[in-house]
Amino acid sequence: MRKEAIGIFDSGVGGTSIWKELHELLPYEDTIYLADSKNAPYGPKGRGPIRALSKKNTAYLLKRRCKLIIVACNTATTNAIHYLRNHYDVPFIGIEPAIKPAALKTKTNSVGLLATKGTLSSALFHKTANLYSSTINIIEQVGEGIVPLIENGQLHSKEMKALLNTYLQPMLNANIDHLVLGCTHYPYLIPILRTLLPKTIKIIDSGEAVAKQTKAVLEKHQLINPSTKVSKHQFYTNGAADVMQTLIGSKYKAEYLNF
Ligand code: DGL
DSSP: OTTSOEEEEESSSTTHHHHHHHHHHOTTOOEEEEEOGGGOOOTTSOHHHHHHHHHHHHHHHHHTTOSEEEEOOHHHHHHHHHHHHHHOSSOEEOOOOOHHHHHHHOSSSEEEEEEOHHHHTSHHHHHHHHHHTTTSEEEEEEOTTHHHHHHTTOTTSHHHHHHHHHHHHHHHHTTOSEEEEESTTGGGGHHHHHHHSOTTSEEEOSHHHHHHHHHHHHHHTTOOOOOOSOOOEEEEESSOHHHHHHHHOTTSOEEEOOO
16 A cells, blocks of 8 residues: 555646645655546535535545545635545545644734635634634635636736735735735745735745645555655646646646546
8 A cells, every 4th residue: 555646636736736845745655636627616616516526536536546635625625524534544634724824923913815715614714713813813815716717827817917916905904914825726826926915925825734744644554655766646637738737847747537
């Protein structure tokens, strides 16, 4: 089992931002990445459909004998991870908005959070947010439209810049000093966000924490791959392979798969 791949899925190409952190920390682990781009965005769908899609993605990764699954999607984690853990034996790693580090570090007591509707309305997110909302002001914003633009290859478009400007304004008015990116597509926005935000505002995402947690869980279950050979990485999408290819770079190949 130790030599089997780590499975990763997201509603689309965003989770490749998590894959990058994972590969940096665990270079000898093989991976299989699934982008369910055909069904993106998950954010507006509601809990039932998000669970069903998460189950479908998991079933494919288990068919490929993955030893651990990373739900590289805040929306799928907050709506489906308990369900997945109750239904399958394999260890699951999830991702949630990094409210805690922002809450601990803020000096203005004001933190911005950009996430999907599905994440912001989930019970799991509310549980975390409630731990901090008595001491800090969390300016929540649904990033409506951002995921579809990224999935359509329009990351660096005028529309994207205009959307971000609109979404950031209430946060700037509330004097935030941290912006939490609560969706795995959003780390790809960092270069644009840096041009729109004052330098003093820190941008936080959860990628590194997920990679560290994955390593700890693999160690706990004695599932670390003992190999020191070059690892193998398969990237599948049921949407546009060229969009995924741009994000993962030329060293790896994005392939179309009907799953
Ligand atoms: N990358 C997903 C997340 O982290 C995007 C969800 C969506 O498709 O709306 O939430």
